[in-house]
Amino acid sequence: MRWLVPVVLAVLSIALITLCVRMDGGGAFSVVRSGVQSVTQPLEAAVATVPNPLKSIGQPSEDDKTAQLELENSQLKTLVSQLEEYRQQDQRLTSLLKLSDTYGLASVSANVTGITRGWNQTATINKGSSQGIRVGMGVISSCGMYGQVESVTSSTSTVRLMTDANSSVGAMIQGSRARGILSGSYDGTLTLNYVDISYTVGEGDIVISSGAGGTYPQGIIIGTVRNVEPDSSKLYYRITVDPIYPISSCQEVLVLTGDEDAVATLVDETLLDSIVTSMTSISTGSSTANSSAAPSSSASTSAQSQGTTSAQTQSSAGSSQQTNQSGQQSGQSNTSASSGSASSGSNGAASAASTNRGTAGE
Amino acid sequence: MPKNTAYALTFVLCLLLQFAVAPAICIGGIEPNFLLIPVVLVGLRSGYASGSAMGFICGLLEDFAGSEIIGCMALSMLIVGLLAGIASSVMEIRTAPLLAITAFVAAVLNELAYGLIVVLSSADSAGVLSTVVSYSAFTALYTAVMLFIALVTINLVMHDDPAPSTRLSGGTSYGRPLKLKSRRLR
Structure with a gap:
């Protein structure tokens, strides 16, 4: 027997x-x-x-000048794409005053203590349920989207990386706003599926989170389009996406612990549709005020973003969102919003934004 | 050293190695699977039933400690323990070359079985081949080296096992021989 x-x-x-x-x-x-x-x-x-001296084997050396330049380049690309996203966001906000609080999300900063790849691409971070982290929360890094909390103990959490085969997230093309579902794979390749074939998508386009699903706010940078081809149904594109940065190089991350209601606002389809409609009207309405305001708005955002990026995730303190509602009527409102990070000296959040609506409104 | 004591010590030591030391000695994100050591050891020395039971327990622990689907590693390590037990009933595996071959085959088999089970239990199979080449192959190699060192060391410590030829006669407490073995004897 x-x-x-x-x-x-x-x-x-x-x-x-x-x-x-x-x-x-x-x-x-x-x-x-x-x-x-x-x-x-x-x-x-x-x-x-x-x-662990063995840990760096097979990974780019930090002393390598080329690797540093590549890293810097990827960060700059991230910054530029963020600025573009903020510029577009600024235009939308100008027309949609109701959308004054897009990123009302609190966050907790954490360090990556371990990372695995292969069949199971996860990272372990040094914060857990005692810091308010729960299963399902989104995680971003200074370079963009990172993953989602898979399991939690009191002092640590396991994050399933966005490149994992079992990971999927709502995403869209930044330029055309074509939305789809981004999935990982066993070899770390990212694929954006279910993008309507009626949209125009080109190689090099920036891919960002769409906000669908409620895990991430809209506008978190994910990567760039490498290859576009119709899928077997010929109704949708199957888009291969290159991550904007090597995900294994990230040491500090932000866990989006925040306000689920705010995230729910982002997934409100009606609201998103109205944003798209507004964008269309802006682009066809030839509002010179908006177009002339955009560079100054971007410059303002650039200064803020560079500041937060160089801060490089020093603390989790803020999780704050500063909205000067009083200035709206006078056209001088200054909205500081963050997808999970404080704008005041907190982490170098990928999506930290400071949008001077007053400038755009002038 | 008594067999059960050696098993218990190996099991506890490998648990510590797997969950504490393995992440610290990973090479390029690849870490060895220390829990394969007690599985193969028990399979080789106590037969396929004990080997598969040990494989199931170790695999289940690894499943719960990770974040993959529960049961995948349990099933793959069960298979390894089972085959190690069957192999030990067919031939005596005590010499270094045979232990090296066993370690390599067990490590490769475990990775392949695990990969196959994971792929079969998930909807998306994109990137499987490159993962097998870039990840599983190196993991198997790393694990095989550690497994070989451990098996040789344990083999030196444990002297109290009767020779497999004694076991083939069916008169020991190491489990009834397989049908396969009986046929070979005839």
């Missing part, structure tokens, strides 16, 4: 796999997993303090 042992165990394994897939890893599985990880992750964190 000894042969029954492996047979029973194999059946049990398959049953576990089936149950886990059907329950999406939740329920009793998440409870047990959390219990096991609360034991194993402190062990890992304790040993992680010891320097």
